[in-house]
Amino acid sequence: MQVLINTDDVPAGERFGLFRDAFLHELTPAEVRCDRPTGFSGRVASADLGLVTLLTMSTRNAGPGELVRDPKLIRRSDPEGYRLTFNQRGSSVLTHNGHRSTLLPGDFTLIDTSRPYEWSASGTNDSLVVRFPRELLRLPGAAVHRLIGAPLCGRTGIGALLSAAITRATRDFDGYRPGDVLRASTTLLNLLGGVLAHELDTHTALPPESHREVLFQRIQRFIQHRLDDPTLSPKTIAAAHHIAPRTLHLLFQDHDDTVAGYIRGRRLEHCRRDLGDFTLRERPIHAIAARWGFTSAAHFSRTFRTAYGLTPQAYRQHSLGRPMR
Incomplete structure (x- = not known):
């Protein structure tokens, strides 16, 4: 510091x-x-x-x-x-x-x-x-x-x-690598939002829009903790929170997103992080994809390339400083 x-x-x-x-x-x-x-x-x-x-x-x-x-x-x-x-x-x-x-x-x-x-x-x-x-x-x-x-x-x-x-x-700040800094700040903000949402949830007189935002925060945390579950879906998420699937989709529409898009985006973020992690350089790409809920290696490769402009293999080589063939 x-x-x-x-x-x-x-x-x-x-x-x-x-x-x-x-x-x-x-x-x-x-x-x-x-x-x-x-x-x-x-x-x-x-x-x-x-x-x-x-x-x-x-x-x-x-x-x-x-x-x-x-x-x-x-x-x-x-x-x-x-x-x-x-x-x-x-x-x-x-x-x-x-x-x-x-x-x-x-x-x-x-x-x-x-x-x-x-x-x-x-x-x-x-x-x-x-x-x-x-x-x-x-x-x-x-x-x-x-x-x-x-x-x-x-x-x-x-x-x-x-x-x-x-x-x-x-x-531990002085020991962080450049890539760790953003990850740490994102983690702290997510935790901070969760704490404040928890505190707000204890108040019974919140207006309806506040209850919806607290529910949205809770659902986001639920998804984050279950990204490795290939059965994660709007139906299972809605059931876990005792709401109708339509209500779930409307919550994400309020934030200009979709349930599937949010899940896919968070999974891709974790895969991208792991592909750029030197300590995981020997782990097969399909294993990293499966770790974060992608059951099809071909589907993962297409989705990753659409999101980041590179195949998973090319991204890993670029991030770890290896020449791309």
Whole structure:
């Protein structure tokens, strides 16, 4: 990860000023306040995953402190994004979007950069932040609004899965190959969407369009986990979710897609990834196709060439740097 701020690199009397100035010139500027600036130390590092940015932030021996983003700073710069913040160490209080939430270690919350907030912490605090554009979250804004600023649990269930994935991605980032970066960000966004959909599903007063979007997210996850099943079909998917096949097709039509097209696209993505994986270079192409639900090698070859402009064999040779014959 790239270190953006490390106050240990400057004399003690300049540390808080360095930290404060960096936040005022950040992409989403905020004012930093501290009761005991002379005892302050802080560190911020980032990792760019393309679709998302990971940030780690630590403060030490600071006493009570605040991070404030007010309307004036929002007018100065607003990327119109979300920040998912995990509280790893220490306790903090967030006032945002009508909520006043106490965050303990293992809790997380969603921040909308277009809305003012005040974040306060007492003394030592560590947090992880996932920053991403608003449009990448495929959930209705009106529904997500209910969760902005609310405390969410990352210690159990799917929340714990997301917490572990973000922690691992932050720790392992420096060892990622270029192709791994996009895969990691896609995985994190899918998990994040699943967590928020789960939280929305616990609310009973959602409007009909929100229920449809939550159902669509659940069906997408169901398909992703069963791509290796050659019997996966609109009929089996509809039955598993207790809806009519027509309702299933209409859900995908709302997103300018078809059920079969979505399944085929996800299977092809996995096959393309495996064909470009050096560790799988000895695995036969037909075995990779079968692994992801393609029962006919000839059909897979035609479908792959239509999608990517190369046969599976030519794509593998090109990706692994071998001369194409």
